[in-house]
Amino acid sequence: MSDTPRLHRAGTTLLDRARDLRPLIESEAGRAEAEGRLTTPVVDALHEAGVFGLWVPAPLGGAELSPRELLDVFEELTYADPSTGWVVMATTLENGTAGAYLGDDAVELLFKGPRMPLIAGQGTRPGVAVPDSGGFRLTGQWSFASGMLHAQYAHSAAAVEGTHEVRIFITPIEDVTMLGNWDVLGLRATGSVDYTIDGAFVPESQSHDFLTTEPLRGGAIFRLGLLDQALICHSGWALGIGRRLLDELARYAGARTGRPGQLAGSDAFHTDFARAEAAFRAASALIRETWDDVERTLDGGGRLGTRQETMVRLALNHITATIGEVAGFVYRSGGTTALRDGLIQRLFRDAQAGTAHILSGPQALRECGRELAGLAEGQSWAVLSLEG
Known part of the structure; x- marks a missing residue:
């Protein structure tokens, strides 16, 4: 440890x-x-x-x-x-x-090669792992494996037969059958194909408990566990696309300054842009404030309390909802430029795809509200729900 x-x-x-x-x-x-x-x-x-x-x-x-x-x-x-x-x-x-x-x-x-490995896969909707001598036989089908087309290894969640323990299994890409079904609205360049694995042997050392918070190597960030670390990913992504959406709309409006009837001369647009900017900045500030608090706890050798676990989920949910609203505003304001193939249209489509992720879904938001209202006393977070 x-x-x-x-x-x-x-x-x-x-x-x-x-x-x-x-x-x-x-x-x-x-x-x-x-x-x-x-x-x-x-x-x-x-x-x-x-x-x-x-x-x-x-x-x-x-x-x-x-x-x-x-x-x-x-x-x-x-x-x-x-x-x-x-x-x-x-x-x-x-x-x-x-x-x-x-x-x-x-x-x-x-980690023996000159380059870092590239591991991709899916940690939800688990497959099945059957214990075998010195390891497991892994079978299942997983969806939305972002980056799989570039990977050397797959990262897949599976429930162990007989115990129902959920573990993560790392397998060579040669054990993976990619289904090639990435025909989607947004985030098209992620190549997040579905894939299957059929009875591949996985040595014990190439798996770990999905819920572990005890790293064998590395520092305090790994005491967050897999799920809380995933919240960092989606929060950072939301910060980037939200900022780009607003910056592109500002560039679009500025390029039309002086033309009659354009956004640059619209009082209504000025007001709505100010509201969108304020909403995004407020959501961004909550992300940074929340993770600053997490860093202080980890630096002190501690682990997150239930309220901190609530806040990292709430902050992500809030900024995800905010960029969904911002993306709609940018698309509506972009007129025919947003309608045609181009950067604003792509950003809008990518935002719709990104906001559909389960980590930002309604279940976590409901549970956040229950805990913040003092209605989950004695309960703690287990992935996306509070349990006694």
Whole structure:
């Protein structure tokens, strides 16, 4: 078990590299959307910049960013292109948790190469794992495996037969059958295909308890567990796409200054833009305030209390709902420019896809309200619900 009481912080190097990649990512975004996956130049550049190691524990050569540092990098990459930000947030989470929680034999296999591995998959809707000598036989079908088309390994949740314990299993991509069914409204370049695995053997060291908060290597961020770390991903993504939506609308309006009947001269637009900007900034501030509080707790060697667990879920839910409203406002204000194929239309579609994620769904919001109203005394969070 890790004996590191504090968060590891890596500084702004990876944020600076992510910012430097923006021109390349933006220039490749259209082609990536058409191909349904990130382009090779972008994936290679992300590897070369060390981005796929940003969550990997420091003892394995990763950057092991803190929650606030992760938020900043995901925001930056998502601002450049929401699909790129989505793929990076999903795969780096799975890289990091694999490095923290898997057994030594698995880590030796996965992290021995000159490049960080790229792990993709799905941690919900579990398959079935049958205990076998020294490991498990894994079978199932999973949906929305973001980044799978670039991955060397799959990360899949499954319930162990006979115990119903849910574990994460890491398998070589050769054990995966991709279904190739990524025909969607938004986030098209994420290549989040469905996939199946049929009876693949997974050694014990290549699996870990889904709910574990005890890292074998790495620092305090891994004491959050897999689910709470996933909230960092989606919060950073929301920060990036929300900011880009409003900035693109401002550029669109500014380009039409002086033309009769355009947005730039509309008092109603000015008022609505101010409201949208205020709503987004308020939601962003709640994200940062909440994760600042988490970092203080982790730095002190503590674990999150129920109210803190509520707030990280509420902050994500709130900013997700806010960017949904912002995206609608931007699309309506964009007129025929938003209607036609282009950046504003793509941002709108990506926002609709991103806001549909289960982590930002109504179940968690209802449970947040119950806890905040003092109606869940003695209960604690178990994934997306409060239990006694």
